[in-house]
């Protein structure tokens with residue numbers, strides 16, 4: 001149990017590195033000050049019982065109106081992608097350096113468990129899109145040595161490996177081609193290195209290609225159920241069934257437009273909508289295969305949560321709904337720890 005009466009939370013996705021590195025982000029030092037802006041910093045994380053999470057390196061597309069024929073942002077320039085990725089990864093390591101032992105970049109399941117027990121924030125380095133990785137996979141090997149343990153093949157644009165899903169409402173997530181030959185090679189390399197592959201943001205064909213190839217549990221770090229919110233960013237029932245069959249998991253995305261039945265960007269969305277999504281996911285894939293993937297600092301979330309300090313309100317609503325302490329522990333962190341352990345090894 002955490003100090004607020006709820007189990008500590010390990011969360012599957014945040015974009016705090018992007019916010020801190022932005023023009024008003026304040027850099028690594030701002031992570032240690034209680035901010036008013038954004039969702040995640042160390043003081044607010046402690047209030048909310050956030051014990052760690054997967055920290056994304058995400059690269060914005062340069063501002064241009066040019067689009068691919070399918071309407072996606074263009075593939076990134078490789079040098080730009082590598083430079084931006086280094087900057088965000090360095091941000092995470094600088095935070096660790098300045099944290100006086102309060103945050104650790106974890107590389108093993110044992111380190112992760114120890115951090116959660118010792119109230120040290122655990123950070124997993126993640127690339128949200130393999131745009132910075134060359135097709136010889138040299139960057140993958142170097143980044144792995146640096147601490148990369150989780151990789152999304154794509155964000156919502158094409159790269160050398162796959163194509164991201166185009167974000168639409170009430171359309172099929174089958175919005176483009178599956179993995180390229182380089183993409184298949186990347187999946188095999190991640191399996192060998194035991195880097196977790198994240199299928200959130202993949203289009204449907206890419207998802208099924210990964211499902212057919214990978215020997216690791218299928219993980220969607222920040223996606224919801226399409227049956228309740230028909231966004232292409234969410235998972236159809238057959239996709240959820242494949243995740244369950246692989247003993248993988250889904251992290252609930254807190255973005256209101258991926259939660260609500262009407263996909264509206266409305267901050268007054270009640271927590272009940274999140275609880276309903278959890279109910280559906282648990283019903284479909286099982287209580288051992290659902291967790292959180294907030295997308296803090298990347299999306300519009302319910303003002304009833306507000307920021308990371310509001311996590312106990314969600315846990316409290318789940319308890320009221322009938323999730324007992326054992327179920328809450330699974331949702332809060334145990335499922336993530338299990339999947340990462342299975343993927344990374346001990």
Ligand SMILES: [Zn+2]
Pocket residue numbers: 128201222
């Ligand atoms: Zn995302």
